[in-house]
Amino acid sequence: MREKEIEEYLVKHVRQCGGRAYKFVSPGNSGVPDRLVVFPNGVIAFIELKAPGEKTRPIQDHEINRLRRFGQLVTILDSKAKVDGYIKVLVAESARRGAKVV
Numbered sequence: 001m002r003e004k005e006i007e008e009y010l011v012k013h014v015r016q017c018g019g020r021a022y023k024f025v026s027p028g029n030s031g032v033p034d035r036l037v038v039f040p041n042g043v044i045a046f047i048e049l050k051a052p053g054e055k056t057r058p059i060q061d062h063e064i065n066r067l068r069r070f071g072q073l074v075t076i077l078d079s080k081a082k083v084d085g086y087i088k089v090l091v092a093e094s095a096r097r098g099a100k101v102v
Contacts, residue, residue: 001051001052001079001080002051003049003050003051003054006049006050006051006077006078006079006080006083007034007035007049009080009083010035010037010047010049010077010083010087011035013083013084013087014037014039014087017039017087017090017091018039018040018091018094019037019038019039019040019043019087019090019091019094020037020038021035021036021037021038021047022035022036022037022038023035024036024046029063030059030063031057031059031060031061031062031063031064032046032063033046033047033048033060033063033064033067033074034047034048034049035047035049037090039090039091039093039094040094040098041093041094041095041097041098042097043090043093043094043097044072044073045072045073045074045075045086045090046064046067046072046073046074046075047074047075047076047077047086048060048064048074048075048076048077049076049077049078050076050077050078051078052078052079053078054078056076064076
């Protein structure tokens with residue numbers, strides 16, 4: 001399976017679950033993650049997509065670690081199953097943040 005197929009799957013399923021998956025491009029900043037995923041209630045995650053078994057490049061590792069040091073959610077996904085699992089986590093967090101406290 002190619003990275004492009006996993007990326008298309010991510011975009012489609014994030015939308016189906018009520019979120020948006022923006023293509024993330026930052027001119028002059030090599031190695032940034034592929035997608036910025038946004039769900040209601042302030043849930044935001046950066047996602048680097050890879051073909052199954054493919055590794056990140058050192059510049060990508062550097063940018064991922066930089067974002068994590070800023071407290072951002074960043075993950076690397078290399079299969080449709082991992083996409084499904086991570087979307088469930090983000091949807092649950094969105095629901096948790098939107099829950100009314102009585």
